[in-house]
Amino acid sequence: MNEPVASRRAFLATVGLATASVTGLTAGQTVDALHRTNVFGPRVKGVGPQSLPINQTAAAADVEQSARDPRWRLTVVFGSAAVAFGRKQLLAMPQTAVVLPIACVEGWSAEAHWRGVRLRDLLVRAGAPADREVQITSLQLQGAYRVTSMGPEFVQHDATLVALIVNGETLDLDHGYPARIIAPARPGVLQTKWLSRIEVSA
Numbered sequence: 359m360n361e362p363v364a365s366r367r368a369f370l371a372t373v374g375l376a377t378a379s380v381t382g383l384t385a386g387q388t389v390d391a392l393h394r395t396n397v398f399g400p401r402v403k404g405v406g407p408q409s410l411p412i413n414q415t416a417a418a419a420d421v422e423q424s425a426r427d428p429r430w431r432l433t434v435v436f437g438s439a440a441v442a443f444g445r446k447q448l449l450a451m452p453q454t455a456v457v458l459p460i461a462c463v464e465g466w467s468a469e470a471h472w473r474g475v476r477l478r479d480l481l482v483r484a485g486a487p488a489d490r491e492v493q494i495t496s497l498q499l500q501g502a503y504r505v506t507s508m509g510p511e512f513v514q515h516d517a518t519l520v521a522l523i524v525n526g527e528t529l530d531l532d533h534g535y536p537a538r539i540i541a542p543a544r545p546g547v548l549q550t551k552w553l554s555r556i557e558v559s560a
């Protein structure tokens with residue numbers, strides 16, 4: 359990653375603060391996403407790459423090939439217009455950093471530092487309005503979490519990202535590489551991984 363030193367320092371300083379502020383167990387499990395070791399032991403559903411639990415792996419979702427394909431594009435569709443973005447193009451756009459948890463109904467929650475393009479910035483870049491409901495589709499060809507709807511209040515939110523980086527690293531394949539949704543106050547099940555298409559309602 360070619361990030362300016364200043365922003366990298368700021369990021370590390372924030373990591374320190376977040377680590378200090380992690381508290382114990384509230385609803386379900388709180389996993390300290392910034393520690394390599396899982397202090398809560400076997401009660402936690404396996405801490406995966408980048409110190410975050412994995413709900414479903416790329417292998418289980420059968421997206422390993424499509425997610426790694428250099429021809430991957432995220433397509434934004436509005437009416438008859440479709441604009442496709444590669445990962446490099448997304449990384450070249452203004453990046454926003456947020457600290458947000460993934461909160462799975464299965465009983466775990468893990469906070470992480472995410473970086474990527476604001477969803478509403480992406481829609482504007484694609485020539486689409488940012489105040490409509492969107493339908494978000496994963497590369498996954500089947501499964502209950504393939505398609506998600508997101509209302510305008512989340513689409514417009516400052517902290518709703520097409521995330522490209524987690525905890526300072528390129529998203530792991532199991533966490534949704536090449537790009538995933540991260541939005542505030544939404545259950546983990548709606549934080550769609552392996553994005554393929556975002557369709558803006560008319």
Ligand SMILES: Nc1nc2c(c(=O)[nH]1)N[C@H]1C(S)=C(S)[C@@H](COP(=O)(O)O)O[C@H]1N2
Nearest residue numbers: 411412413414462496503533546547549551
């Ligand atoms: N495409 C897709 N996105 C998905 C899922 C999935 O199975 N497929 N699982 C969801 C659920 S239930 C959760 S809790 C989070 C978990 O994200 P993580 O595996 O990166 O921790 O991803 C969400 N996004």
Ligand SMILES: [Mo]
Nearest residue numbers: 462463546547
């Ligand atoms: Mo979940």
